[in-house]
Amino acid sequence: MADKMQICNISENNFEQCTKCSICTTVCPVAAVTTDYPGPKQAGPDGERYRLKDPAYYDKMLKLCLNCKRCEVACPSGVHIADIIQSARMKAGEGKRASLRDTMLANTDLLGMVANKVAPLANATLGLAPTKLVMHSVMAIDKHRTFPAYSRTKFETWFKRHAQSRQDAYPKHVSYFHGCYVNYNFPKLGQDLVKLMNAMGYGVHLLDKEQCCGVALIANGLYKQAKRQGRVNAASIRQTVNTDHRTVLTTSSSCTFNLRDEYPAILGIDTRDVRDNIMLATRFIYRLIDEEKVKLVFKKDYQRRIAYHTACHMQRMGWQLYSIELLRMIPGLDLQELEQECCGISGTYGFKKENYERSQAIGSVLFKHIADAQVEAVATDCETCKWQIEMSTGLPVENPISILADALDVEATRQANGL
Amino acid sequence: MRMDTVIMGGGLSALTCGIALAKRGQRVAIVASGQSTLLFNGGSMELLGCVDGKAVTSPLEAIAALPAEHPYSKLGADRISELASEAHSLLTDAGIVMEGKADANHWRITPIGVAKPAWLTLSSHFSIDSLGELPCKRLALMCIRGFFDQPNGMLAEGLKGLGFEVDKLEFTTDEITALRRSPSEMRANSLAKRLVSNASLQRVADEINRLAADADMVLFPSVLADEDVIQTLKSMVKKPLRLVATLPPAVSGNRMQALLRHYFRMLGGNYLMGDTVVSGTLEGDRLTSVTTAKLGDMPLRADNFVLATGSFVSKGLVADYGRVYEPILDLDVDADADREQWTRFGVLEPQAYSRYGVKTDAGLHCLKQGKPIQNLRAIGSVLSGHDAIKMGDGTGVSLLTALAAAQSILATK
Numbered sequence: 001m002a003d004k005m006q007i008c009n010i011s012e013n014n015f016e017q018c019t020k021c022s023i024c025t026t027v028c029p030v031a032a033v034t035t036d037y038p039g040p041k042q043a044g045p046d047g048e049r050y051r052l053k054d055p056a057y058y059d060k061m062l063k064l065c066l067n068c069k070r071c072e073v074a075c076p077s078g079v080h081i082a083d084i085i086q087s088a089r090m091k092a093g094e095g096k097r098a099s100l101r102d103t104m105l106a107n108t109d110l111l112g113m114v115a116n117k118v119a120p121l122a123n124a125t126l127g128l129a130p131t132k133l134v135m136h137s138v139m140a141i142d143k144h145r146t147f148p149a150y151s152r153t154k155f156e157t158w159f160k161r162h163a164q165s166r167q168d169a170y171p172k173h174v175s176y177f178h179g180c181y182v183n184y185n186f187p188k189l190g191q192d193l194v195k196l197m198n199a200m201g202y203g204v205h206l207l208d209k210e211q212c213c214g215v216a217l218i219a220n221g222l223y224k225q226a227k228r229q230g231r232v233n234a235a236s237i238r239q240t241v242n243t244d245h246r247t248v249l250t251t252s253s254s255c256t257f258n259l260r261d262e263y264p265a266i267l268g269i270d271t272r273d274v275r276d277n278i279m280l281a282t283r284f285i286y287r288l289i290d291e292e293k294v295k296l297v298f299k300k301d302y303q304r305r306i307a308y309h310t311a312c313h314m315q316r317m318g319w320q321l322y323s324i325e326l327l328r329m330i331p332g333l334d335l336q337e338l339e340q341e342c343c344g345i346s347g348t349y350g351f352k353k354e355n356y357e358r359s360q361a362i363g364s365v366l367f368k369h370i371a372d373a374q375v376e377a378v379a380t381d382c383e384t385c386k387w388q389i390e391m392s393t394g395l396p397v398e399n400p401i402s403i404l405a406d407a408l409d410v411e412a413t414r415q416a417n418g419l
Numbered sequence: 420m421r422m423d424t425v426i427m428g429g430g431l432s433a434l435t436c437g438i439a440l441a442k443r444g445q446r447v448a449i450v451a452s453g454q455s456t457l458l459f460n461g462g463s464m465e466l467l468g469c470v471d472g473k474a475v476t477s478p479l480e481a482i483a484a485l486p487a488e489h490p491y492s493k494l495g496a497d498r499i500s501e502l503a504s505e506a507h508s509l510l511t512d513a514g515i516v517m518e519g520k521a522d523a524n525h526w527r528i529t530p531i532g533v534a535k536p537a538w539l540t541l542s543s544h545f546s547i548d549s550l551g552e553l554p555c556k557r558l559a560l561m562c563i564r565g566f567f568d569q570p571n572g573m574l575a576e577g578l579k580g581l582g583f584e585v586d587k588l589e590f591t592t593d594e595i596t597a598l599r600r601s602p603s604e605m606r607a608n609s610l611a612k613r614l615v616s617n618a619s620l621q622r623v624a625d626e627i628n629r630l631a632a633d634a635d636m637v638l639f640p641s642v643l644a645d646e647d648v649i650q651t652l653k654s655m656v657k658k659p660l661r662l663v664a665t666l667p668p669a670v671s672g673n674r675m676q677a678l679l680r681h682y683f684r685m686l687g688g689n690y691l692m693g694d695t696v697v698s699g700t701l702e703g704d705r706l707t708s709v710t711t712a713k714l715g716d717m718p719l720r721a722d723n724f725v726l727a728t729g730s731f732v733s734k735g736l737v738a739d740y741g742r743v744y745e746p747i748l749d750l751d752v753d754a755d756a757d758r759e760q761w762t763r764f765g766v767l768e769p770q771a772y773s774r775y776g777v778k779t780d781a782g783l784h785c786l787k788q789g790k791p792i793q794n795l796r797a798i799g800s801v802l803s804g805h806d807a808i809k810m811g812d813g814t815g816v817s818l819l820t821a822l823a824a825a826q827s828i829l830a831t832k
Contacts (some may be wrong), residue, residue, distance in 0.1 A: 073693030316711030
């Protein structure tokens with residue numbers, strides 16, 4: 001009998017495994033707030049059966065999907081629901097041009113490069129009411145949003161001027177994919193990573209060529225550019241892994257997820273050979289401590305109460321455990337893990353005028369949990385969650401790496417690691 | 420990464436066991452492959468509903484007469500009463516308010532109107548203590564226009580069969596009508612996300628008060644997200660109001676799962692959602708670590724492990740063309756070798772496969788090639804020797820074996 005029956009999947013995204021249990025529809029943050037979106041089951045495996053017959057069945061409302069992957073995390077049958085939706089969007093968008101607004105939002109590095117040069121001007125201008133109004137009406141970027149402030153000095157520039165020459169002296173080494181946010185908006189996070197790794201005896205190095213990982217390009221339909229940049233990153237990562245034998249560390253959950261999983265799944269760039277060598281710094285550090293290869297010593301007078309928010313892509317990777325467990329090692333840090341809810345920003349999604357209300361409605365559940373937790377700050381591994389939570393709750397949001405660096409007794413840590 | 424206990428599976432038994440251990444200070448990780456079948460729960464727990472096709476009135480008495488291979492017999496019939504009351508308190512502590520007694524079943528009403536014996540039912544839900552003595556005569560069954568998850572006709576016929584007079588009262592509000600724009604999403608959980616504000620509940624209440632003026636009691640589909648919302652609607656409706664279970668995925672199950680998971684997290688537990696244990700390392704008669712799909716080359720090590728991976732639907736058991744097996748460690752299973760014996764014709768007939776599960780010794784330790792693994796216990800639906808569908812013992816086995824396993828783990832310290 002077996003030889004006459006199909007015993008394995010024939011689709012890459014597992015859609016034959018859907019048992020129609022509808023569990024995914026209960027966790028979709030978009031379907032929860034709007035009836036315009038058909039929900040993950042209909043948009044994903046159900047719709048796919050029709051689209052395979054005739055692409056005309058493509059529903060343009062699939063653009064409302066956040067690509068948060070919560071449907072995939074919930075699915076008891078392992079169906080790659082969000083990948084099915086992303087691939088359908090990509091297929092439907094082939095040959096179409098993205099709008100000026102979407103192109104601008106998607107090119108986080110281009111925007112950053114220009115803004116860096118005129119940072120004080122850009123920060124002042126982007127924050128002005130008339131500018132916001134023009135952006136709102138002409139560009140359709142929502143007036144409630146403030147662009148994250150641009151730094152005057154890029155992380156790369158700071159690194160080359162102040163840190164690079166010291167790195168070779170350390171006994172062990174890692175590479176760092178800093179991403180656009182660290183480079184253009186918030187170099188301090190990169191500096192915190194360098195401080196932390198150096199104290200443990202690790203030199204930090206930039207990649208030969210780093211370009212924006214492309215997560216925003218994919219979300220905005222600029223697939224060709226995403227592929228082009230992805231190939232550059234894949235080559236640089238492969239070089240440092242294979243030639244320098246270095247692990248590539250990251251501090252952004254979305255960049256990490258994109259490099260490891262979306263490159264092969266969505267862009268067709270096979271990074272599987274180096275996938276295990278790309279990881280969030282918190283995972284790398286946790287492992288070193290777990291294997292008793294390094295020690296972290298923290299300040300004695302550190303006292304804070306912080307809530308940890310699991311970003312959607314972090315949940316999809318399943319790595320929140322490392323960030324949480326590292327933070328729990330800090331004496332004096334009272335950490336409360338929040339229920340895993342979407343903050344609603346989803347990268348550039350929430351910046352668009354047409355999505356603003358939906359974005360805030362999605363986030364409202366999380367904002368209430370944060371208010372109930374009565375904390376002084378929120379920790380998360382995603383920069384766009386940070387913008388959204390800071391804007392919506394007024395609380396400061398910090399990356400776990402920055403919290404660790406802040407709580408670290410640098411001298412004592414260096415000594416504990418034989419430096 | 421090192422834990423005191425790692426629990427494989429994330430449903431009712433896993434959460435119960437995890438909470439019991441975390442409460443006593445253990446470092447616990449639960450590895451959950453997606454959402455569990457707890458999401459299908461309509462708001463009741465069953466200890467033992469049926470033996471040999473006959474409804475059980477006193478579960479505690481009937482349990483004493485179960486065969487030795489039943490999980491309750493392994494726990495010891497004399498411990499059931501104490502474990503049941505511990506389970507009831509744990510649910511209450513998590514914020515799940517249920518009523519019922521272990522020595523006397525009451526009757527829950529299924530979404531298609533069948534009365535089934537139950538041990539605990541959510542206080543806000545409709546249940547009947549005794550079929551011979553109905554709590555009231557005339558029921559107003561509120562039917563939301565266009566709602567997929569409540570087969571009103573079958574439900575009304577079932578209730579009439581029990582002796583009630585039933586008025587089916589169809590209604591809608593602007594908000595509910597708006598949901599119908601998305602033809603596939605007119606489901607219980609979607610309604611639960613919309614019927615939250617006082618204004619939207621007041622519009623529903625106005626319709627109920629207008630239509631159900633003559634009823635003794637109002638039955639409303641279980642589409643209300645939490646206890647606050649339920650109490651608000653109750654306060655707005657003039658007649659007594661009770662909820663009736665809908666088809667799954669159920670709002671009540673979703674809520675119970677969220678409350679249990681929240682309680683577990685508040686106790687410091689790690690709930691790894693959407694990850695799966697793919698293999699384990701055995702050294703002699705002990706399991707030393709397990710590897711998950713997402714943690715990859717960093718295995719989870721622990722003193723104790725618990726297998727709570729569920730039955731076939733949750734992939735805790737797998738059947739291929741040749742055999743039934745346990746996919747993580749290929750543990751010994753109780754299952755017929757002859758494939759012809761697995762099923763019998765007629766979907767409602769008792770099915771052999773529903774009693775299949777992993778073999779365990781009296782202490783719930785899993786066996787591999789006949790030998791017990793000393794620090795691996797199985798709990799819940801993955802256990803053999805019970806039948807959630809035909810015996811109505813699924814949730815009870817999950818809760819009680821979870822607590823017994825936690826006690827036994829804590830005793831090894």
